[in-house]
Amino acid sequence: MTTLSSGVAPAINTMRLCFYGAGSMAEAIVRGLLDRGLTEPGRIGMMNRQNAERMNELSSRYGIVGALSEGEKESMLREADIIFLAMKPKDAAEAIKRVRDLLRPEQMIVSLIAGMTIATLESLLGKPLPIVRTMPNTSSTIGLGATGISFSAAVSEGQRRLADTLFQAVGLTAIVEEPMIEVVTGISGSGPAYFYYMMEAMIDAGTKLGLSAEAARELTLQTILGAAHMVKATGEDPADLRRKVTSPNGSTQAAIEKFDEFRFKEAVFGAVSRCAERAMEMGAEIERKAKE
Incomplete structure (x- = not known):
């Protein structure tokens, strides 16, 4: 397990990444990371609620690890260094409540969920975790995305650099104060x-x-x-x-x-x-x- 609390950003290829949600944005980030050689397919895990066909498709296309059973999903969440929350906004609250007891304080949470504030996510998680709130756009699929990023108070300098590196894999990034994330949504997100x-x-x-x-x-x-x-x-x-x-x-x-x-x-x-x-x-x- 990689330590993420230092001021120096650890190499992404030393960590386990877990994507909770397997839609187009999650796939775009996975493709960007792999295309740039920042990590290996075996270090990326993905899961969704129940679409086994989608998971098999992504596993075949990229070589990533797809979790299908509840046991596999729980293990993947527990073992991850970085967890990307990529579920649909309407499903987010229920999904996060369901898995929050599996998460550990040293894990970094990256939210791709439109509209969800850091305060709401902290409330849902029920424990202090470093949270990176992001607003990417669909051009990330071809490496020409634009992503707004903001951080919770618990995010270290090393984690900030790490998050920036992750999203530079799919385009350019802009670090903004959280209230500006909605403006980013209006400009580049949509x-x-x-x-x-x-x-x-x-x-x-x-x-x-x-x-x-x-x-x-x-x-x-x-x-x-x-x-x-x-x-x-x-x-x-x-x-x-x-x-x-x-x-x-x-x-x-x-x-x-x-x-x-x-x-x-x-x-x-x-x-x-x-x-x-x-x-x-x-x-x-x-x-x-x-x-x-």
Whole structure:
């Protein structure tokens, strides 16, 4: 068993990792860790409530250890150095209450559960454990994720570094104070869906105006990819890049004016705000269930 309380982050490949929940986000993190060679498949355990087919699929694909029986699940939880809570928010409170007596103070808990606060998780666990609250996004699946991270008071400096390393395996990380995690949810947690929605609209517009579906799709994909790379490669502010391609009284300006007519920036602000608000509502529901 690896000691996690020192100021120096231990090597991930010396630890046993347990994922309680085997959805797409848990799989993305597992894939990132293995692709970067940070650990071996045999040191990763995964479990879910009852989907044996999913566990067999993941075991076959990555070589990880899938727990199927209750005994196997209990052993995996007891022996883990790091436990990733990756169950659905609606199932979280009940699931954590069911296993909390198996956990030890020296284990590090990493929560992927949207809306669940550190205080609620501490209450559910019923004992002092170092807790890392995270908000990754689905682009983690291809190593281009963006993850917000915050820590409970019990997390040591070494554990902070360890958590940061874990999520850098699937993209970039931002360490934030916990109240900002909901804002992270509104920006990057749900953010990929906003761009997919924009892409849907652009492809639809292109086909309605006469392009083939294939041409509209490929042009849209390349345009968004190119725009993102331009911002990253040049380091320039997106507003400055936009102004450079917006000639006075030109076609781009005409398009921007149409966006403004429909209050595009207000719509985006409203969407991000509502997303953050909804995450807080989900957290409140989890807290209510935790007190039952």
